[in-house]
Amino acid sequence: MNWNAIVIDNSEIARQFIQASLAEVGFSCVADYGCPAQALVALAQERIATDVIITDFMMPAMDGLEFCSHVKGLPFYRGIPVVMISTRKDADLLRRALAAGASDCLKKPFRLAELATRLQLCVQNAGVRVQ
Numbered sequence: 001m002n003w004n005a006i007v008i009d010n011s012e013i014a015r016q017f018i019q020a021s022l023a024e025v026g027f028s029c030v031a032d033y034g035c036p037a038q039a040l041v042a043l044a045q046e047r048i049a050t051d052v053i054i055t056d057f058m059m060p061a062m063d064g065l066e067f068c069s070h071v072k073g074l075p076f077y078r079g080i081p082v083v084m085i086s087t088r089k090d091a092d093l094l095r096r097a098l099a100a101g102a103s104d105c106l107k108k109p110f111r112l113a114e115l116a117t118r119l120q121l122c123v124q125n126a127g128v129r130v131q
Helices: 012-024 037-043 066-072 092-100 113-126
Strands: 005-009 025-035 052-056 081-085 104-107
Touching: 005 037, 005 104, 005 113, 012 025, 012 052, 012 113, 025 037, 025 104, 037 066, 037 092, 052 113, 066 081, 081 092, 081 113, 092 104, 104 113
Parallel strands: 005 025, 005 052, 052 081, 081 104
Antiparallel strands: none
């Protein structure tokens, strides 16, 4: 099965790496944004068919926690899983990510097998897709 993903990361190199990794594990990147505020505007204005939203944690102006909270306030995306990715070694990050509405949190660098398994579980457990 081919799943769709939206990627938000302020680093273009990171977005390219995540997109390449997604392609390796059966996901298509249907939209990517370098700025979480721009992503929120785009998501609020249109329905993008997606199965999962992947966001970086550390971004300027708005971090992944705040972005996730805003996404969960958008009716069309409320049920879509959000997976946060971070290089931080913050032991409390997973708890804070889940409290903000994220479905999971991965640490960079991640392995393809881990990315595939965790994304597939998030998508299957959500059972929701914006059409």
